[in-house]
Amino acid sequence: MNTYKKMCDHYDCILLGPQMSYQRDNVATGSGLPTAVIPPADYVMANCPNIFKLINQLLGE
Numbered sequence: 001m002n003t004y005k006k007m008c009d010h011y012d013c014i015l016l017g018p019q020m021s022y023q024r025d026n027v028a029t030g031s032g033l034p035t036a037v038i039p040p041a042d043y044v045m046a047n048c049p050n051i052f053k054l055i056n057q058l059l060g061e
Contacts, residue, residue, distance in 0.1 A: 008033055013058045015051070018043050034058035 008014065008031040016024055021037040028035035036058055042050045 005030055013055060015055070 004014065004027060011033065013034040013036070014027055014031055016027065016035065016037045018037060018040040020027075024035055024037055036054055038051055038054065041047070042054075
């Protein structure tokens with residue numbers, strides 16, 4: 001699970017799939033980046049407009 005720490009310097013936020021929601025707090029603390037779990041319905045349907053809305057919320061845009 002610590003593999004993300006090697007990559008997170010290259011990104012502005014972290015999105016987790018619903019199956020990883022139990023790790024959200026650990027990832028947020030470990031990375032120091034805004035972190036969210038993609039809602040299951042958006043994840044399953046690959047609802048990109050909603051996922052990008054989530055990203056914009058994380059980044060304060």
